[in-house]
Amino acid sequence: MQSCAFLPLTTEVATRLCREALGENARGRATTVRRRAAEAEAAAARCWTALLAGCDSAVRWELTPRLRELSEATSLYAGSRWWLTDGAVHRRRVANAQSDIEDAIADADGQEFARAFVGYDHAMARAVVCANNRVGRPAESVRRTR
DSSP states (O other): OOOOOSOHHHHHHHHHHHHHOOSHHHHHHHHHHHHHHHHHHHHHHHHHHHHHHTOOOGGGGGHHHHHHHHHHHHHHHHOHHHHHTTTHHHHHHHHHHHHHHHHHHHTTOHHHHHHHHHHHHHHHHHHHHHHHHSSSOTTTTOOOOO
């Protein structure tokens, strides 16, 4: 049996960022994004299995916190200034896609879950790529001043 991939774009982008990161700080943040993506991927597979089996178990709801942790890791990677300003459009897309996933879980709708995950993966990967491609380096170029 072949396994499903729920976050192929996000996983690929995060893996590439880990390879290309300049400096320990940037590499550490990129590694966190990759790790959170892997955790969300595993939780999505368990949730998908529960949905297909028609199980109304707690495993279905383990995914939501993993998605939030991935969003938080992406925010830290990008830098809060960008995430809250220029990246706000990406943040909203990610949040809307996550809401679609949560609705599909609540409705026990496997087809909608799969469709929502395509949107989520695209939104998350795009956010990470855009954060990486902006002027300067992600979060690293932002310095706090007192």
